[in-house]
Amino acid sequence: xxxxxPPIINYQTGKIDAENVITKIATLSSLEGVFADEVKHIENxxxxxxxxxxMLPAQQAEGExxxxxSHIEPGLVGNEFHMTRGHIHQRKxxxxxxxxxxxxxxxxxxxxxxxVSIEKVFPGSIHHIPGFVAHxxxxxxxxxxxxxxxxxAIAGHNYEFLKEVGFxxxxxxxxxxxxxxxxxxxxxxxxxx
Numbered sequence: 214x215x216x217x218x219p220p221i222i223n224y225q226t227g228k229i230d231a232e233n234v235i236t237k238i239a240t241l242s243s244l245e246g247v248f249a250d251e252v253k254h255i256e257n258x259x260x261x262x263x264x265x266x267x268m269l270p271a272q273q274a275e276g277e278x279x280x281x282x283s284h285i286e287p288g289l290v291g292n293e294f295h296m297t298r299g300h301i302h303q304r305k306x307x308x309x310x311x312x313x314x315x316x317x318x319x320x321x322x323x324x325x326x327x328x329v330s331i332e333k334v335f336p337g338s339i340h341h342i343p344g345f346v347a348h349x350x351x352x353x354x355x356x357x358x359x360x361x362x363x364x365x366a367i368a369g370h371n372y373e374f375l376k377e378v379g380f381x382x383x384x385x386x387x388x389x390x391x392x393x394x395x396x397x398x399x400x401x402x403x404x405x406x
Contacts, residue, residue: 220269225336227282227314227359229267238265239298241290246376247298249383249396250291262286263295264350277366284359285318285352292386294318299349299380301325303369306344309362313338316358319351319384319391329381331393334360347375351384353391 220231242259245251268281288295299321302309311320313334320332320340325347332340334350340360342348352358382393 222282222361224314227267227284227361229269229282231269233270235268235270236265237268239263244298247296248290248293250293253291257290261288263288264297272366275367279362279364279366279368281362282314282359283350283362284357285316285350286357287316287352287355289386294351294353294384294386294391296321296351296384297349298372299347299375300370300372301347301374302344302364303371304365304367305371307365307368308344309342309348309364309368311340311342311348311350312361312363313340314359314361316352316356317354318358318360319353320360321349321351321380321382321384323347323380325378327378327381331382334358347378347380349380353384 220229222229240259241257241261241263244263264283264285266281266283268279271279283297285295285297313336315336318334320334322330322342325345350358350360379396381396383396384391384393
């Protein structure tokens with residue numbers, strides 16, 4: 214019998230320690246259309262890392278699970294906090310769990326019918342994302358936000374859904390930390406309606 218050492222997660226940083234970690238980096242230039250203020254998007258340093266995802270090699274079979282960690286860097290584009298692109302699953306009925314590891318932020322969830330719910334993300338928080346729900350992480354803090362994720366291997370990611378439908382709210386910097394406003398309100402004030 215062989216004794217092997219499995220992958221290790223540092224729960225305080227969300228860092229995966231394994232030989233075969235896959236890392237995907239999202240720079241500002243790869244997030245066109247994600248932030249409300251396209252002028253500020255273009256003016257910013259395009260190779261700036263907004264977030265990265267570390268994951269163990271993807272499983273494919275029915276019944277298998279995938280594991281990864283999203284790390285969202287602190288910062289703003291215009292007055293909007295750094296965030297992930299967001300997605301709904303290709304197989305929309307598939308659910309997912311997020312676990313807050315470090316930092317502070319928000320998990321934005323939106324049903325296909327447009328109903329929005331928001332949960333605070335912080336070290337130790339647990340988030341169930343039901344099927345048929347689009348989701349996005351937003352870093353509202355001054356340090357990196359990291360959240361562990363477990364999702365069905367067959368779920369897939371549909372980013373086009375959000376290009377067509379979009380999230381109905383935005384999270385903006387305010388004197389009180391942050392404020393949540395309707396996307397229509399943001400575009401109205403920026404002259405992009």
